[in-house]
Amino acid sequence: DQMLQDVNDYDLPDEAWADTSSEEWISRMQALFPGRAVSAAVWDEGSRINLNTVSISMLRRLFKEDKSAVDSVMDWRDTDQDAREFGAEQPFYARQTPPLKCRDSLLGHKSELKLVRAAGEHYERIKDMITTYGMVNPNILSPDVFESFCCGVGIDDFVAERLARELNDLQEKNIRLKNYDDLLQMPSMHRKHLEMLDGLFVFGGLYNVNFLTADQTACILSECGIAAEEAQFVFRGTRKFRTVDDLIAAMIAAGMDEGVQDYARQLVTVSSSVFGINVSVECGENSRYNIDAIVRRFREKPDDRQWVLEVLYWKEGLLSSPSEGGDEPSANVGAG
Incomplete structure (x- = not known):
């Protein structure tokens, strides 16, 4: 209530x-x-940091530059069978006792991380920082993860692959999507696909800074070029933001280049x-x-x-x- x-x-x-x-x-x-x-x-x-959508750069900070953990999470959530340099695919998990099946799709629950090569060692430290339930902003979503979301809701694999390429084209042209209808700018996107994707996306900030811990703040705001020390100082728990404009002003004061304001508005928010x-x-x-x-x-x-x-x-x-x-x-x- x-x-x-x-x-x-x-x-x-x-x-x-x-x-x-x-x-x-x-x-x-x-x-x-x-x-x-x-x-x-x-x-x-x-x-909390969404394991299904988090960028590689943020994963590196989350896992404290543990290359094996980063690559293994990427291999766990992608759809191919090609292991990254420090990662692992099905042959590795088949040799475990008992044998495991690499998901090769989006994680269903954060505790799956305990099954992932090298990443499980970090679980206790980061379990209260991560989730698999956060909303998704397609403006800052990597095309391969967008493809996984499309496949996950039942869109044909071939169509999902085309949609991922078309999203990448929009991102490279710096075209901002403001609502679901804007997704129709992708030639392969149809109304039936929008209905299948309904409820998955937001077209604004994802992380409410008012609720972030110091470690989360440093990890997320570093995406906007803010040093960890500055992030933790300016965004200490006593500071509460009621508007996004106030939040952006504080981020600029903390060292964010004004040129990345648009990206920042896609990343952070003051509402949950x-x-x-x-x-x-x-x-x-x-x-x-x-x-x-x-x-x-x-x-x-x-x-x-x-x-x-x-x-x-x-x-x-x-x-x-x-x-x-x-x-x-x-x-x-x-x-x-």
Whole structure:
């Protein structure tokens, strides 16, 4: 309810929907689960780094220049069988015990990273920085990942390959896509394809700086030429932005070249669209009922003030220990 009632155009960590320690949150939880100890958390899932769309340069920073981890993630999510210099494809995973199947497609859950050669070693350090559920901006999306998204929704492989080339042409011409209809500038894109892709894309900033940790801030803003030290100083948690213009001004003050403002507006924002929710209810001395969800909040029309919520992921069940739950590889990845 609090997410739906939030009518402003910015999102901050201290707003009612995010403050699970508030009296309103606590009273709601007590009403739902009378007599039980309940804990809850809400966070901006969309401002975590999306493993499916992150650029190679950002992957390098995320994995602290671990070439094997970077190349292996790229091999895991691409559709070919050609291993990169430091990466791995199916022959490597077939030799593991037990044998694994390389996905060769977009990751279904961030915990798949634990299966990927070399990348799994970084998982515990970065697991709260990453996601597979964030929104996607085709203006700054690599064509090969765009092709994977097209294939993933059922667009013919041959058509998807053509669409990827056509998106690359638009990007090279610096043509900015402002809405779904603008995708029709690609000759191979038809209305039926737009319907298949509906709900996947946004045509503005992706990462809400108001919710980024210091490491996330340094990683993301370095894409705009801002040094890590400056990013962490200027965007320390006490600084809250309510407009994109204020955010861009702060980025320029932190060392961003004014010439990359347009790119920056495609990368960062002050509003959130994808949220993670966890509710945990104690059921006994050694058990609890746990609910994990990812939801997308959007307006059906740009001029609407009414929000709509869509559930992207839902997992619930009785857990026997606090360490269980919410962090398992997708079921269709594993033994080959």
